[in-house]
Amino acid sequence: MKVRTIAAAAGMMCLSGFPVSASNLLLNPGFESGDFSDWTVTADTPVSGVAVAGTPIPDTYSSFSPFSVIVHSGSFAAYAVTCFYSTYGLCSPSGDPGDSLTLSQSVNLVGGQTYSIGFWFGNGSSNYDFGNSSNLAVNGTSIGFTSYPNPIYEGYQMVEGTYTATAGGPATVSFFLQGSGTGDAGFSFDDFFVNTPTPEPSSLLLMGSGLLLGAAVGLRRARLID
Numbered sequence: 427m428k429v430r431t432i433a434a435a436a437g438m439m440c441l442s443g444f445p446v447s448a449s450n451l452l453l454n455p456g457f458e459s460g461d462f463s464d465w466t467v468t469a470d471t472p473v474s475g476v477a478v479a480g481t482p483i484p485d486t487y488s489s490f491s492p493f494s495v496i497v498h499s500g501s502f503a504a505y506a507v508t509c510f511y512s513t514y515g516l517c518s519p520s521g522d523p524g525d526s527l528t529l530s531q532s533v534n535l536v537g538g539q540t541y542s543i544g545f546w547f548g549n550g551s552s553n554y555d556f557g558n559s560s561n562l563a564v565n566g567t568s569i570g571f572t573s574y575p576n577p578i579y580e581g582y583q584m585v586e587g588t589y590t591a592t593a594g595g596p597a598t599v600s601f602f603l604q605g606s607g608t609g610d611a612g613f614s615f616d617d618f619f620v621n622t623p624t625p626e627p628s629s630l631l632l633m634g635s636g637l638l639l640g641a642a643v644g645l646r647r648a649r650l651i652d
Contacts, residue, residue: 448542448621451533452599455618457502468528472520473612474506483507483550483612487518493612496550498582503548503616504529508604510559517610526604533599533620535591542621543569544586545601548614549578556611561602562587578605582616 453464457476467474473485483493483505497503504527509517511524535541543562549555555577562569562585575583591597599620605613 448619451541451620452531452618456498456500456616457504458500460502462504462529464531466530468530469506470522471506471508471525471527472522474504474527476502476504478502481505485519485610486612487606487609490609490611491551491553493550496548496582496614498546498548498614498616500616503614505612505614506603507610507612509606509608509610510557510604512608514608517608520610524604525610526602527615528600528602529615529618530598530600531620532596535594535597537591537594539622540588540590542572542586542619543589543599544573544584545603545618546582546616547575547578547585547603547605548582548616549580549605550612550614552580554611555579556606556613558585559604560585561604563600563602564589565597566600578613582614 454462461476473483477495478501479495479497481495483495485507486493487509495503495505506525506527507520508525508527509520509522511517511522516523517525543564547558547560558574558576558578562571569587569589571585571587573584573586575585601615601618603613603615605611
């Protein structure tokens, strides 16, 4: 009976493959509510919001081509006018010492678990590539990057890092969103995530195959004893 139970479990594992997509801990990660619901927003920028694809993004540097919202998935994306202040001068045209957007959420983490944290950074300009000065942080401490596209080319590219929780409980995950040089540029941001990694399908298949082999050997021994 025990051997048959193992075989059945192994068979189900091979057939189902277990979930291959991680569970996202964030609420409203792609802004499909049409706004910033569930997010804490720190807008150090004159222009930010949530909109559908094609929505113009105003107040950008005059030498850049016009910007509009682009969407990575679904119907909506966040957007903001940002620039990185440097020794060359203040942001233009805003006149600010840096323009940025920070989005944060509190999530419950499990101590010892490693999480994948990131978002998709969108550049809707067909004429310019832009520098990336965005950042990811947990409880105010920056995390290491596994993917950090710089410059940001036309379309969407993923910014991603990993974080291993030192303790369980609530933690604030912050996404600091910024790009361009001293010229204000209009960017889109979509599909934010705080995921727990899942095993590769090939690993799951190997695990299930091992269980099936073990079950077959056990069944053969049981028949010999009988």
